[in-house]
C-alpha cells in the first residue's frame with residue numbers, strides 16, 4: 076500500500092479532492108483515455124491505494140478499459156479480459172451502492188468470495204450505469220488493508236457519476252462523428268448530383284468551371300485555338316408567361332438537345348443559368364465558330380411554340396494561345412466568359428436571333 080499521504084495531507088483531503096475533481100472536469104486537453112486515467116489516479120490517491128480500474132462488463136467477462144497503478148503492485152492493463160466471477164467487481168455490479176471493503180477478508184459480502192486470499196486485500200468498487208443498465212465498474216484496490224475514510228463512499232459515488240457523464244458525452248461524440256461522416260458522404264453525393272442539371276441532363280454550372288479550367292489549361296499547352304459561346308433563348312420570359320413553366324421547361328430541354336446535336340462530340344455544352352447555355356469549342360477556328368452558331372440556331376429553331384420557331388442569341392469569344400507562360404488559367408476562363416457575355420448583350424441589343432463575336436480576331440490568352 077502506498078504511503079504518500081501524510082497525516083497533514085489526509086486532513087486536507089476533502090478540499091484537495093474537490094479541487095482535483097473540479098480541475099479534471101474542466102480539462103479539455105485530454106482525450107477520453109487520458110481523462111479516465113487522470114480520474115483513476117485521483118481515486119488511487121484519495122483512497123491511498125495502489126491501483127484503480129475502469130472496467131466494462133460484457134456478459135460474463137470483465138474487460139479493463141483503463142487502469143492506473145502507482146507501480147507498487149502488478150496491475151491489470153487496458154484491454155485485459157478476465158472472467159467476471161473471479162473478480163470482486165462481480166459483487167459490485169449487483170449493488171446499488173458502492174462496495175467498501177478496506178479489508179476484504181472481513182467484509183460480509185466478500186469474505187466468502189473465491190478470490191479473497193488471491194486478490195488485493197482492500198477493495199472499493201461501484202457500478203457504472205449507462206443507458207439504464209449496469210455498464211461496468213470503477214474499482215480501487217490496495218495490497219494491504221486500507222483506511223476507512225468516511226468521505227470515501229461519497230467520493231467514489233461522485234467519481235462514478237462523473238465517469239457516467241463522460242461516458243455519455245463520449246457516446247454522443249461518437250454518434251456526432253458518425254452523423255458528421257454521414258453528412259459528409261451525403262454532401263459528396265449531392266455535389267456529384269449537382270454536376271448534372273436535372274432538367275436538361277447537361278453538365279451544370281457547378282461542373283462547368285472545373286472542366287473549363289482543365290480544358291483551357293490543356294489547350295494552351297498545345298498552343299491551340301478555341302471559343303466559348305453563350306447561348307440565350309430569346310424572349311423566354313414571355314414564353315413562360317404565355318404558355319406556363321412546363322412548356323418553358325419543354326423548350327429548355329429541346330434546346331439543350333438541339334445544341335448538343337449541333338456540336339462535335341468532344342465539344343461541351345452546359346447549362347450556364349436559367350435559359351442560358353455555355354458551349355465550349357476546343358480546337359476551333361473563329362471562322363468555324365460562325366458555322367457552329369448557325370447550326371445551333373437552326374437546331375433550336377426546330378423547337379417551336381405557337382407554330383413559331385424558338386430563336387436564340389449567341390455571344391462568343393474566340394481565342395488562341397500565344398504563350399505558355401504567365402497564364403492565370405482560372406481567371407482566363409472568367410474573362411473569356413465575360414467577353415462572350417458582352418457579345419451576347421450586343422446580340423440582344425441588335426434585335427436577337429443572331430450571333431455576335433467579342434472581337435474581329437481571336438483574342439490572345441496573354442491579353443486577357
Ligand SMILES: Nc1nc2c(ncn2[C@@H]2O[C@H](COP(=O)(O)OP(=O)(O)OP(=O)(O)O)[C@@H](O)[C@H]2O)c(=O)[nH]1
Nearest residue numbers: 307308309310311312313315320323324349350423
Ligand atoms: N420554365 C423555366 N423557366 C426558367 C428556368 N430558368 C429560368 N427560367 C426563366 O427564364 C426567364 C428568363 O427571362 P429573361 O432573363 O427576362 O430573358 P428573356 O425573357 O429570354 O429575354 P431576352 O433574353 O432579352 O430575350 C425568366 O422568366 C426565368 O424565370 C427553368 O428552369 N424553367
